[in-house]
Amino acid sequence: MMRDIVNRDLVNLDNCENEPIHIPGSIQPHGFLLAFDTAFTIVFASSNIETYLSIEPGKILGKKFSAVFGESIERNLQLYSEGLSETDLAPFKVNLDGNPFECTVHHNGSFLILEAEPEAVSDSESLNFYRQTTGFLANMSDSFTLRDLCQHVANTTREITGYDRVMIYRFDKDNNGEVFAESHIEGIEPFLGLHYPHTDIPRQARELYLQNLLRLIVDMDYTPVPILTLADSATNKSLDLSLSVLRSTSPIHVQYLQNMGVEATLTVSLIHKGKLWGLIACHHYSALNLSPQKRIAAKLQGQFLTSQIDVRQLNEEYDLARKCNSDVETLNALPLVPKAESIAQIIVQPELLSLCNAGGVSICFGNELYTNGDVPNAEMIRKLSKALFQKSNGSGFTTDRILTDLPELDFDCEKISGLNYQSLGLAENYNIIWYRPETISEVHWAGDPSKAIEKDTNGLSPRKSFELWQEFVKCQSLPWRTPELNAAANYGHALQRHMNLILLSEEGKRNLELNETLKEANSELENINWISTHDLQEPLRKIQLMASRLLSKEEEQLSKGVVQSLMRMNDSAGRMQALLIDILKYTRIRHTKAIEERVDLNVLLQSVEADVQDHRNERMLHITIKELPVIMGIPFLINQLFSNLFSNSIKYSKTEGAISIEVWADEKPVGFPDLPKSENLYHLIHYKDNGIGFEPQFSESIFNIFTRLHGQSEYKGSGVGLALCKKIMQTHKGHIKATGKLGEGAEFFLYFPV
Structure with a gap:
């Protein structure tokens, strides 16, 4: 028993965009089709095979090709098919049942498909095709523009094939088509310049044109020939005919062409850079079949055309490019x-x-x-x-x-x-x-x-x-x-x-102006600093001296209010003098030009500790200094750094209990935490006291000059001490950080470069 594989899914204009046109399950009747598996067993056969070979399909399905047509032909066909690529459509001449056939053979999945048509071309006609093709190549150089070349291809293709109309159909970016060139017989309406919407050639049809470069319809009024297989066959229910030359056409497409009055067509795909650039579309107003030789000749026309698209487009664009580049050169040459x-x-x-x-x-x-x-x-x-x-x-x-x-x-x-x-x-x-x-x-x-x-x-x-x-x-x-x-x-x-260049020039100019401004500002600050630290010292000393003399005159009876005022004046002058001294220390650091030398922190801190112990008040002071490293630095500045830290610990100590200070160093050099990718290493010195401490949010601001967290009535000071410490560490290319807890004390971290 046999069954056909005709696709009977309902196709209409509502679903034609999804029509499976590659598996119609039928072919056109101007030839027959056979499909074999890898063992050369005939799995599919068109129902019209008896018309060409006088062999019924039912008597060959399921049989080896050699059993039906002979081992010699099978061997030739096998050798021929082994040299084919997936998309190759090559002619194969063979005698079957005593009749000569022109065949196209191609692989599709696990099947080898053979499509046979009666041989009908003489050697003289083949020679004529050769002359026409060589003549086309000789004249191709006469066409300078792409449109000229397309017109030349249209004329030559119509001369070779004999169709009533040959059009070069070009797609735009939206897949709409335009008749770019045309050759036609006299007496019919020209289509040159007309545009066709993308719906005329749906998506799946454009995809097939990319796979199968040649498509032929011999007679629009043909009756499709079903493809048969054995009813109990375990093979697929469909056969992919994407590369077939006999594939039956979509009924929607047939109706479309019939509405145009067309009875036969030939379409050659124009592939450029892997995309469907256009088509050579041939129309005939009566049935017309082409021999395989003529089809190949038409296909060559398409390949000639696509091979020259870039050349012609470059020719057209050359003059434009030369003019545009000339304009650019003129602009670039402007002074x-x-x-x-x-x-x-x-x-x-x-x-x-x-x-x-x-x-x-x-x-x-x-x-x-x-x-x-x-x-x-x-x-x-x-x-x-x-x-x-x-x-x-x-x-x-x-x-x-x-x-x-x-x-x-x-x-x-x-x-x-x-x-x-x-x-x-x-x-x-x-x-x-x-x-x-x-x-x-x-x-x-x-x-x-x-x-x-x-x-x-x-x-x-x-x-x-x-x-x-x-x-x-x-x-x-x-x-x-x-x-x-x-x-x-x-x-x-x-x-x-x-x-x-403009931005860089303007930035450079702004930098020069800014540098001049900074120089002037620095000069003014130097003058102000000199006045603050030197010229103001003398008036302050006189104020303090006069206040002391007035307070020491016992014979003169001063009122209590006057005495208090004089004392406040004397205290204020003293605080101001201390502030000026601190400012002087701060500014001197910037001008320090002393050369760094080896400083043993153990020896230096013993001296600082001794000085602090000599000047301490009645309070108990416990200082613990562990083993410290030798660093490179300026001794008097390092001395001033630790003196300030010790003074701060004493000044901001708690009102009760002993004052405790610890100084120690990490065993190994470390990196600075704010510079995790830095290769620089530092000696980390820890300085910790048990004073009043400070809240964590002030860990950065306490190093700003004149920054005070407490009023003068609580703790005396100028607000310069820690700023001075930071300045000294910067002078040594080091860093200082601090942490603290209110009421528990503070810890300072001193990073000296190794």
Whole structure:
């Protein structure tokens, strides 16, 4: 028992985009089909095989090919098929049942598919094809433009094949088609320049054109021939005919062509850079079959054409590129100085517009905006700059339909519809934008593209009307061509370099001015410091001396209020004198030019401890100093550093109990915690006391000059001591940090470079 594998799923215009056109389960009747498994067992056979071989399908299905046609033919076929690639469609001549056939053979999955057609071409006709092909190659160099070449291919293909109409059909970026070149017999309507919507060739059909470069329909009125297999066969229920030349055509496509009055077609795919660039579409208004030789000749025409697309496009773009590059060279040769005023000189140059054939241009240089020609208003340019910077990630962006690509801006496209944006920095306000005006174009469609499907008494069907339908496209500029975009990008890079020079020049000038200002300020501070630390000392000493004399005169009876006032005045003068002395110490550090030497901290701290013990009050003072390292430093500054720390511990001690101070060092050098990747190592000295401490949020601010956490009435001091400690550590290229707890004491961390 046999069964057919015809795909009977209902196909209509509502689901034709998903129609499985590669597995129709049937073929056209101008040949027959056989499919074998890897053991050369016949698994599939078209039901019309008896028409060509006088052999019933049921008597060959399930049998070895050699048992039906002989071992010699099977061996030749096997050798031939072993040299085929997955997508190769090669001719194979063979005699079957005493009849000569031209066959195409290809692999598809686990099957080897053979499609046979009666041989019908003489040697003289083959010689004629050879002459036509060589003549085409000889004349190909006469066509300079791509359109000329396409017209030449259309003429030659019609001459070779004999079709009534041959069109070079080119796809746009939206998969709509345009008849780019055409050759036809006299007396029929030309299609040249007409456009066809993408729905005329659905997605799955375009995908098949990428796989199978040649498609033939001999007679639109044909009756599909079912493909048969054994009813109990364990094979697939379908056979992939993507690469088949006899594959039956979609009924929707047949109806579409019949609506155009076409009875036979040949289609050759034009593949360019791995994409479907277009088709050689041949129409005939009566049934017409082509020999395999003619098909190969037509296929060669397509390969000739696609091999020359880049050459012809480069020829067309050469003059444009030369002109654009010339404009860029003129602009780059301008004698510009690295100043902001030079942008005003650039913007008025006519080459800035002509280098990419723009109608207007704007340059954003920080807060300054420069324009020339037809451009949007300043507010809209700022909005465009922000939107385009985000959309392009700070690179470039091009569009011939601003309103479509940037709908959020509510852009008025009646005057300007296209732009070419080049970012010139890391911010949105550094860019150059070229603008193009709206170009209202007239597109001629072969019928209304919005009516690809029509409804009549028989239901839905492909459109029947292919009469000229005109559409006017608005809010669109001329497209930006590659040489124009390249020239714009090249000049954008040059302009960015010039802007960087301007910014660097201005920054250098600002730095020079700032340095002069700093020098003046430092000079004034030096004068003020001298006055503060020297000239003010003498008046303070006189104030203290006069107050002391007044208080010491016993014979004069001073009132209690006067005595208290004199005492307060004397105390204030003393505090001010102490502050001036501290300021003097602080400023002297910056001018210290002493050379660093080896300092044994054990010896130095013994001296500091002895001095502190001599000047302490009645309070008990416990100082513990453990083994310390030898460091490189300036001895008198290190002495002053620890003297200040000891004085602070005594000054800010608790009111009761003994004062405790500990000093010790880590055993090994360490890195500074705020510089985790630093390779520098430090001797870490710990200094800890049991004083009043401080709250953690003040661990940084206590090192600022004149910073005090307590009032004079509580603890006396100038607020310079810890600032002085920090300054000394900085002088030694070291660091100081502190931690503390209120009421528990403070710990200081001193990092001396190893």
